[in-house]
Amino acid sequence: MKTIKDSVHDHIEVDGVARALLDTPEVQRLRHISQLGTVSLVYPSANHTRFEHSLGVYHLACEALSQLGIEGRTAERIRAAAILHDIGHGPYSHNVEDVIERHTGKYHEDVEGIIDGGSVEAVLAEYDLDPDRVAGLIHGEGQYGGLVSGELDVDRMDYLVRDAHHTGVPYGTIDHGRLVRELRFVEDELVLGEGNVQTAESLLVARALMNPTVYSHHVARIGKSMLRRGAERLIAARTDPRDLRRMDDHDLLVALRTTERTSEIARRLAHRNLFKRAVWAEYRDVPGDLLDLDHEALVDYEETIADRAGIEPDGVVLDVPAYPKMTESSTRVVVGGEIRRLDEQSPLVRTLRQSQLNQWRLGVYAPAEATERVGHATEAVLGLDTDGTLISDARPGLYTTLDRFGVGAE
Amino acid sequence: MKTIKDSVHDHIEVDGVARALLDTPEVQRLRHISQLGTVSLVYPSANHTRFEHSLGVYHLACEALSQLGIEGRTAERIRAAAILHDIGHGPYSHNVEDVIERHTGKYHEDVEGIIDGGSVEAVLAEYDLDPDRVAGLIHGEGQYGGLVSGELDVDRMDYLVRDAHHTGVPYGTIDHGRLVRELRFVEDELVLGEGNVQTAESLLVARALMNPTVYSHHVARIGKSMLRRGAERLIAARTDPRDLRRMDDHDLLVALRTTERTSEIARRLAHRNLFKRAVWAEYRDVPGDLLDLDHEALVDYEETIADRAGIEPDGVVLDVPAYPKMTESSTRVVVGGEIRRLDEQSPLVRTLRQSQLNQWRLGVYAPAEATERVGHATEAVLGLDTDGTLISDARPGLYTTLDRFGVGAE
Amino acid sequence: MKTIKDSVHDHIEVDGVARALLDTPEVQRLRHISQLGTVSLVYPSANHTRFEHSLGVYHLACEALSQLGIEGRTAERIRAAAILHDIGHGPYSHNVEDVIERHTGKYHEDVEGIIDGGSVEAVLAEYDLDPDRVAGLIHGEGQYGGLVSGELDVDRMDYLVRDAHHTGVPYGTIDHGRLVRELRFVEDELVLGEGNVQTAESLLVARALMNPTVYSHHVARIGKSMLRRGAERLIAARTDPRDLRRMDDHDLLVALRTTERTSEIARRLAHRNLFKRAVWAEYRDVPGDLLDLDHEALVDYEETIADRAGIEPDGVVLDVPAYPKMTESSTRVVVGGEIRRLDEQSPLVRTLRQSQLNQWRLGVYAPAEATERVGHATEAVLGLDTDGTLISDARPGLYTTLDRFGVGAE
């Protein structure tokens, strides 16, 4: 048994397959993948990694297994999945995930090809575990998949508390001990036991408050969009996207720095000389067809706007987030002896989706000196209704919803 | 300058009128008034007092004054009000407040008569402050009243964080530093500055989650109702209600112990041998006329139920909470340069009232051995529709909404 | 299984004999015994009780038992002892313990007579546990006594962390998880495993820093000496000391308030109108014969000083602490495969005794207006060498070692 000190869960005891997996290069690599990517440009203490998060998820999985009375091979498989659930992440975690997916077809959950080759497969074989079934758990499949990836998974419980600890924003400080203690399997479904409507609500509310304040803070989004652009250019210039997927943060940053086509983006990121918002538009003001743009159409718009603004194409980023999803609202809770969906039971949760939508923003970013021109060009090109709705870092007079979001953010 | 160490705000610096007020018997008395009363029967660490809370409110008031640029006599008056805002509390704070009010007409905010007599008045005079204006602030009057008692008051900011610290329930852990920093006076109205919809939401959500989990936990409610009954009997037997109002927790408990009429209640409270729920009914199942009972009608019902159940009148408690109010939903926030009400801006907040209503419960409590009989008697007497709605500690088979609420509570 | 939320250890699971013991009046009474007594006059947040501490000790005992692989009846007996270890405390815990001992011969560990009678004995019998053996564990007897009362006991681990949490003074924040994890039985002796010299040092250092800052803060000592005097007078006036021993804090305070002989002390304590230091002398300046005074001799001195100062005998308190003991310095640690005493291994620990001695102070206290006269009278009566050593709250000019100790204390 190995005991590891963690700043969130204190002592974590690692044993069996999890201990052996910890020593594989695939898991050790997570030490060099930051958990929140460019969020550290807003919250300077948020330098935590996927490695410590994976340990935390493993720790909560062990507690949940003990609570649920799951033992033996099944438990060992779930513990392996907990340690491995993030090994498919590329550098900077979610920040460049869609670039990688566009070029390789792989999301971070697609761990096949990583899990069934090399050191990880060898360790799993030693413990007589089938890589495919472990990968299945990471995809959330089967009765136990929900523990690793689902509405009540231990992944979310760890990241909310950990991100709160490292950013200093308290909203994520859920009562994970209570959540784990109240997990039940009822009719093969993972639910929270009787009397836990508030417990379930607290998890969703924590996400709903952390999202605009931390995860989607506009400065983090701008940083992310610049990193994504860098990754695109790197692939165009010299890097196989499958190689990029297996880089760590160091590799990607240095590749950006040392490649001519991307060195300017790298320099801007290194010096925190970021683009600014030229447009920051609410959901209701964005024409519907902009919401489903494919990558090519989006690039076309960027180029058209840049052209009209009279600047280099690299100087315009159009950032259209997906429609907010709230999968957890279907969390199951036992109420009055029956399993009920949380959104049936909780009026609070029913409105969280609306709340998320209110916080949704389309962003157009550009170098500080060009935001005004880019703002005007965007109005013309995208046909945004700017009557009191256009928001921009450059033209304070036009701000109508200066939505800084940030909690004491830089 | 005096520096006091506090477990929530670390170092609190006390000076001027606040320092002089601290030494008065009226404020020192708050050391012996528990903040949460019978909540400590559920959360054993919740033994904090109105004294440390008052220091915390004073501390946040100082920060808010500095943030708002308020100085001089006005600031000193607000600081005095912060220190004094709870001196009108009777023993066990809110627990017996309605008993006291019924007999004396005084709520805890009614500090006139305490503030303008004795040591407090002398100190205020020394600092040239008018007791009536200080009392006005405690009532929330005037431009600055909202800082001490209002939707964005520092009272609430302190108690949420302090109650979370002492109970161990994290839901109250708001970002009070952010809240204080974002306070503004716009058009003489206290508001949160631009970009703080989430900040405001977080305050209301914290209350909405703390309420069922802590403040209205059914065991705390049962304890409170027993304490209230004890206070009623004490007044009937021997104690002037005006004297009862100025007791501290020690006085009240020992008076209950040493008075024949109340010694059984005192013994039950001391040994945590509490009444249990005979009925626990949702809002929708309670006939409308039960919601507005005056005290006499309520006592009549208790006696009728007891009679029908064949037990002593003291053995039935009918506990009908008020309709939930959500005054904070009219919190003002600046959005797009305009002052807006939070409930106009936040769909989340609009549903909190509904959420509170879902958690509302009418309770009927009785000694453990009598809950079944009292449950049946209550059905008959109150005409509750028990089709799948009656909930009781005694008859698990009838539980349909076993709403334990508690977070790992005793 | 019952789960209780604790502000220090989060969720505490209570089961078996411990759960049954929790409901006894003897254990419930601990809800009304403050952990640190008059320390709350210095640190206003320090209102925690022996009840929550006992739960914490039980929790750490469970962890230690699991770590040490102790099960069955022995484990159940140790768990019972953990819950019960403080039931012998009188009101205000250690504050009046020596008064009670002088009159009854009982220290708080002397739980015989409490444990083997009434509800506790009935519960122990139900679980087939011998009250004498449980009492033995509380006295630290036998192989397992050291877990409950010894140099490495879980009592100390809980109170250091809990007192730090509630006072806000961080010095007590030890790594209790590490300490419990490293407990071993080697040759039937409770020791810390290999590599834990620092772990053991940290426990002693935490005590050495908490002691002057919290436990022996001069204001807490003054409050305690006044409470002790009150208890003495109460016994003289009307209360059987065996009854006083079984009072809780409420009973004692109200008894002091309502007894003529003690109402002035009660009033002073309630209004924090405390005595002040007239003399505060270092160990080296105190004549040796003063260090071993019995109670009568001490009272004689107090009366002589009062007489010479021309004030009432009640107005002088002579407070001579015991010579500091450092029992933990004989903590056993495994070093290089051998069991060694910590003070053999750690030069740090060897000097802690000297350090404690440097902090030792003899105090003479009196009402604020009389400290100067009492100071002079004390010099004359006790023959203290005042050449640059006399310290007094009243005569700042004479202060040579104004040793306020306090960490931001009131």
Place this chain on the structure above:
Amino acid sequence: MKTIKDSVHDHIEVDGVARALLDTPEVQRLRHISQLGTVSLVYPSANHTRFEHSLGVYHLACEALSQLGIEGRTAERIRAAAILHDIGHGPYSHNVEDVIERHTGKYHEDVEGIIDGGSVEAVLAEYDLDPDRVAGLIHGEGQYGGLVSGELDVDRMDYLVRDAHHTGVPYGTIDHGRLVRELRFVEDELVLGEGNVQTAESLLVARALMNPTVYSHHVARIGKSMLRRGAERLIAARTDPRDLRRMDDHDLLVALRTTERTSEIARRLAHRNLFKRAVWAEYRDVPGDLLDLDHEALVDYEETIADRAGIEPDGVVLDVPAYPKMTESSTRVVVGGEIRRLDEQSPLVRTLRQSQLNQWRLGVYAPAEATERVGHATEAVLGLDTDGTLISDARPGLYTTLDRFGVGAE
């Protein structure tokens, strides 16, 4: 005014020269320099950076300035020095500092050449501050140098608390609020005010406990020695040491990975496939001449040992730490109105040096499979007295002082 959220100090307000300095590339670079280097190989959560630490030091400096009543240009200069005090660090902070110093003659405090050139100089000029005087403060010069770099500097106060927060080891949790509040200038000397012997002791004790547990944990030392060797080889192979000094962590790691001569070390570090201890010897067992080896002599020994053990020269690392220094023991505290040195006043502090010496270890590290051979070779070559003193990861039978140190360390 800019407000930045910090996980340790909550909200940090940045203004004036500090705000402008934050945006310089020299300070932004600190985002990519880890605070504790290879300590994260032991404590996986310890991924914090020099950037957040510099913000913390600035924050405490502001509090100290306000406490000491220092304003105007002097205060601005001190604030600049606080933000800039670590810009001279190379990659991985202290880990490769001695390599850089050997080749460039520069320690991290030698900020001349960084401070007086480029963006930093421009900002200082704008605020009319002399770079040389700022650099002087960073060297601890002048009356105010002690605030930035001295026995009572805010640097140490921040890093102890921050390292505790991020590692999870509580020993560093000092009461920084108290320390800053008690700073005084007496006769132009920075001291702690009356009554702060414990406050001062607590700072030194925190260091004394953090040192073996965190900073000098043997796994961190092994990682550091490997990184240092990599840096040496890199300089030999291709990198100008002045360039290496200005790299950040990413640059160094990728340079090690992509240089043939160092790729094996890089791979070992990336996969945490570290060397193990072949020898781990106490101070008293090490021949005196080994304590003052210059670099060449040390390399000679390494080669001789490797040769005798029959392995590659790269496979042996001889790690001889400096004699422990305890500069803080001369901290000044006011005692009885006089300024006294802490080590005169505190027996505790006098023994800390001895304690540090007890924890001192000479290490010889080698690949796991070679530790036994290297252990024997070392005995022969260095003439260590191995009678019961030789310690090695490879030969458990010979362990006499298995000093794992770690607090639940990996």
